[in-house]
Amino acid sequence: MRRHALFVGLLVLIAAARFAILLTSQTHVHSDEAIIGLMAKHILEGRHFPFYMYGQPYNAGAAWEAYLAAVAFAFFGVSVISLKSCIVVLSLVCLFLFYRMCLALYERRAAVLATVVFAIIPSLLKWHFQVRGYSWYFLSIPVLTLLFLSIESTPNRRWPLFLLFGIVSAFSVWSLELGITFNIALWILLLLRRNLSLKNALVAVGGLLLGYTPAIAFNLTHHFANWNVVREKTGGGLALFFRLEALSQIFLIEMPKFFGP
Template sequence: MAKLVERNSPDGRVGNAGETAAGSTAGPGLRKSLACRAAAVVGLAGVLYRAILIAVDVPPANSDEGTAGLAALHIGEGREWPTFFYGQDYMGTFYSYLAAPLVQVFGTHWWALRLPALVLYAVFLVLVFRLTRTLYSSWFAVFVTGVMAFGSDRVVKDQIIGAGGYSDVATAVAGLMLASALLVLRPAKQRTTLVVWGLLAGYIVWTHWLALPYVAAAVLLVAWVGRAGMTIRGVALAVCGFLLGAAPLIVFNLRLDRPNSFSVLLSLSGATEPAAWSDRLHGAVIVGLPLSSGLCAPSRCATWQLWWGPTYLVLLVAATAIAVAALRRADDGECRVHASRLALIAGAAMTLAAYVASSSSAMTPVESARYLHYGMVSLPAVLWPLWVGATALVGRVGSSVSADDGGIRRRVTGRSRSRAFLAAGCVTLAGVLFAGLSIATGQLIVHRSRYAGQADNEQQLVDSLRTTGVGHVYSGYWTCNRLAYRSREQVRCAVLDDDLSPGLDRYRPYRDQVRASARVAYVLPASSAMSDTFARSAPTLGVDVVSRYEVGGYQVYVCHTRRPPAPVVTDR
């Protein structure tokens, strides 16, 4: 087994363990420049691919995106200033504030709502590239950028759907982990970084608590490794940044007439709901990891696409073992690098553990796989053992292979059979990974025509309701706020459950307005339980059906209410 000899760069970084001998002859500056250009090309391809998807309404919008769009519309018109996602007391609405000017200028199109998410994805790529280059090497950072440029259905939904809470928080997590690494590697340049670090941590706490594992990992890293260089002033700067980022959450919970956000979120976490641990592990590892990593078709994983879940765990354990072993024999500068890598691993492990603890992993594994989206920030740490093993095959017997900018230097003195098999296995696995990402991306592209049909149906439905002058409707949760946003509130909708009982109205005033209307429409998916129930129960609902027609996959029942309209309840 060849011996690894590491040497640090002046700023404490440890570089790539597997540059080629030819690459070692080039200057560090040239190699960095080429790597940055390569990453820019790959990243631009990823951004353009998502821009095209946004232009053709892929993936289709959902009601949560409609709710965020309504908030953006109300903010732009100066009518509402929500702290949280409508209808709940957690998940910050900063994304809606970003989208509000675009919605006002371009109208209530889905692409206008998604433009901030596209910009955030580009920033996310830059941050992950910089994080990977800081902790590993430039060409490995290009490799990671290539992995993240692909876009399967689940990954693209999390990255470009304009509902907030995922695209913005993932970018904040990447920025937080980069700031944490810079704080421990470059203690002399702390003031601005500390404020940014605290601001990002506070923003995550306000916006989406599913990313708290990364906040915990960042705090532990900075408190443990960076404690020697930390001053009272530095702590104060970090705290001030945190308070600023979390200010909306803090102010909201100081009001005595509001429920506590923490207790509300715990009640919805599903951790106490019954679900077999075997089902949780299957939903989280076998299904969730391939979906969230971009290796599955739209809304499903074929059996042959499930290999990534166990492989991910093996790579995570290998990355931990490598970092711990290196940490035990490293000097102070190297310790900081390996500790930062361990923080990334800890963030991924805690995110996965939290998902396993939730019953959502067992009950709704396909849709709830989005809860693992923040683990994308840790992909560099997970893929590092694969890169080290794969690049070992590139090295030649007796060649000296050195990383850019003073990274790991490895001298290969012999190639044992086991080492060759391991390296070949890593190369094969890397190839299979890229093939899987390519196939899943292709499956989304092939699925585009079906998604386009859904977008056309939605537009036909909105146009039909506008033409017939129907401004108040009842429909299901996943339809209501899409109609309200796309029609710019010309259609206002109250939510019904499958049994036609009142459902979850994210924007409560709509229910009172629909209930007060003398002319309403029931907009129900064709050939659904809701439509069948309405056909049987219409006489008991206090309405007379005036007309019925089908459009865009929906049965539309236009009705007059028999009871006198109730007064509209308005907020004072």
């Protein structure tokens, strides 16, 4: 514990800062957050139990945030603070996992420095408060990386690690389809290992199918609504980047976010 005292102190300081920001400047909601808050209220009242976000057959992470917020509503009442506190807590969990990931890759001082940068970088600051289904995506990156590194560093390569990797990978894609690219990269690295046994490869694929079964069932019973939307949103190809409105969005709106809140 003493070895990680600097990180613990840093985590406490960041937690205090984020909750202070929440209480002073994040007491409002935009449209997506209002919808997820409504979903949480419906869950609490037993009126509806959503699979994806209302009005769209994708982004299951928004529904998962609603279930978490429903628990907060049950204990602390229905409010913006209760809703957004869940995301702040998840952001702190993500910070801890990010630190653990960096420790697995680098020495302790580098891990602390990387964690500080990750915690305060302006372009990511808003995601520590916004209820939009992205929190699980941020959590999945260090979790999957840690599992991948565990597989690489374990001499006998125990099959439960492969099973867990497959399940978490499926949850990552199910929660937010934005994670497909990162997952594909890790799977390619995993399957290209020369000493990977057929048994462990099949166990990993089995875990992937097991974790993704609810999404498969949804698609089979809803005319492939989720897969169709994902295909439509990713099917524009490179032509999208040559549209004037897309270039305007990238250079005038999105890129400036890297240099300010």
